[in-house]
Amino acid sequence: MINFQEFTLSNGLRCLVHEDFTQPMAVLNVLYNVGSRDEDPAHTGFAHLFEHLMFSGSVNIPSYDEPLQRVGGENNAFTSPDITNYYLTLPAQNIETAFWLESDRMLSLAFSENGLEVQRKVVVEEFKQTYLNQPYGDVWLKLRPLAYQQHPYQWATIGKEISHIENATMPQVRAFFQKHYSPANAILVVAGHVSLAEARQLAEKWFGPIPAGTPYERQLPPEPRQTEARLLTVEADVPLSALYKVYHMPARTDDDYYAADLMSDVLGRGKSSRLYQRLVKEQQLFNSLSASVMGSLEPGLLVVSGKLNQGVDLAQADAAVEAVVAELSAAPIEAEELEKVKNQAEASIVFSEVELLNRAMNLAYAKLMGDADLVNQESARVQAVQPADVLRLARQVLRPDNCSTLRYQARPREAAEVAAEAEETLA
Numbered sequence: 001m002i003n004f005q006e007f008t009l010s011n012g013l014r015c016l017v018h019e020d021f022t023q024p025m026a027v028l029n030v031l032y033n034v035g036s037r038d039e040d041p042a043h044t045g046f047a048h049l050f051e052h053l054m055f056s057g058s059v060n061i062p063s064y065d066e067p068l069q070r071v072g073g074e075n076n077a078f079t080s081p082d083i084t085n086y087y088l089t090l091p092a093q094n095i096e097t098a099f100w101l102e103s104d105r106m107l108s109l110a111f112s113e114n115g116l117e118v119q120r121k122v123v124v125e126e127f128k129q130t131y132l133n134q135p136y137g138d139v140w141l142k143l144r145p146l147a148y149q150q151h152p153y154q155w156a157t158i159g160k161e162i163s164h165i166e167n168a169t170m171p172q173v174r175a176f177f178q179k180h181y182s183p184a185n186a187i188l189v190v191a192g193h194v195s196l197a198e199a200r201q202l203a204e205k206w207f208g209p210i211p212a213g214t215p216y217e218r219q220l221p222p223e224p225r226q227t228e229a230r231l232l233t234v235e236a237d238v239p240l241s242a243l244y245k246v247y248h249m250p251a252r253t254d255d256d257y258y259a260a261d262l263m264s265d266v267l268g269r270g271k272s273s274r275l276y277q278r279l280v281k282e283q284q285l286f287n288s289l290s291a292s293v294m295g296s297l298e299p300g301l302l303v304v305s306g307k308l309n310q311g312v313d314l315a316q317a318d319a320a321v322e323a324v325v326a327e328l329s330a331a332p333i334e335a336e337e338l339e340k341v342k343n344q345a346e347a348s349i350v351f352s353e354v355e356l357l358n359r360a361m362n363l364a365y366a367k368l369m370g371d372a373d374l375v376n377q378e379s380a381r382v383q384a385v386q387p388a389d390v391l392r393l394a395r396q397v398l399r400p401d402n403c404s405t406l407r408y409q410a411r412p413r414e415a416a417e418v419a420a421e422a423e424e425t426l427a
Helices: 046-053 065-070 092-108 113-132 139-147 162-166 170-180 196-206 257-268 274-282 314-330 335-352 356-368 372-376 378-384 387-397 415-426
Strands: 005-008 014-019 025-032 074-079 084-091 186-192 230-236 242-249 286-293 300-308 403-410
Touching (some): 014 196, 014 356, 025 356, 046 084, 046 113, 046 170, 065 074, 065 092, 084 092, 084 356, 092 186, 113 162, 139 242, 186 196, 186 356, 242 314, 242 387, 257 274, 257 286, 257 300, 257 314, 257 335, 257 378, 257 387, 274 300, 274 314, 300 314, 335 378, 335 387, 356 372, 372 378
Parallel strands (some): 014 186, 230 403
Antiparallel strands (some): 005 014, 025 084, 074 084, 242 300, 242 403, 286 300
């Protein structure tokens, strides 16, 4: 149970406070309701670019990190298709420094050509190293547009292509900031050794004077129902062939989300799961194989992915996965098997509440979904799932015509090359 209290400033900034006086630290988390799904299809990667630009200094604070480090704090951020989240931790006695830093860059981020050029180069290099020059790095650059034909989930947070970032202009950057980075489009969470009264006073002092901005009205094209199986086969210089299968599933806010999540756990969570037991341990087609859900705020994907053992044919492995998946649609699962994955899910929920920072993030995300108390309802929702629910979701989600498959074929290599690589590994 995460206790919290909330209030809203006159400019629309939603604020939540989680008091925890058992420790000396505090967390300040600012969630902006903008992700890669909100980008112009011709200018993708901007949400992630802004994650970097927000650390390049504001009008009044040239270096974001220096004053934070002086008071014993640290910070980071992440971007997803749904949100951009900034967070910092520091001794609670210095919490006002956090309010000062976060409010100043919300109000007056420094827009300099030099700063844009520096961060643009950083992001381009990240694109190359993480997505283009790393084994399997381009999987989601290929798989997302295969699975999504209309919805902007069809591109990764890094963007569709490098040129979108390379060609980003200052007017485009300013427009993106003005559209999305405002109190009306943000959620502030203060957690730790900070009282509600202190948090409210500091929020009013530092964030209250910031103009509200225009609330962002999201109008994204819905993804049409998939009615035929899709298959893409690529060949690359990777150590092992890999298989990726994705199925459209309900959104994170849907009542059926938890049944779909548990269904993915039955399929591929851990070594006791069906896919692992059958295809890794027994048939030895894969050396790793798992299933999970992406947890997207809009209808997302259930993902099955694995690396094949040497010499295994991709089509054979694909058919084996489909056979195991099909069993879930044939008959209800046993109560004992469902109980096992419920216990795993319960443990994950409990562990997610151990760290103060995680509690703050969970509160912000739940508030974005419409009700911060959703964080305290998850266990009950997990426990409410019945075998009949899993069967119904399996028949709805795990349809062959609802599946997009990427067969990632390892390029054949000469025997001498393989032997030399093995010898190098042994050495």
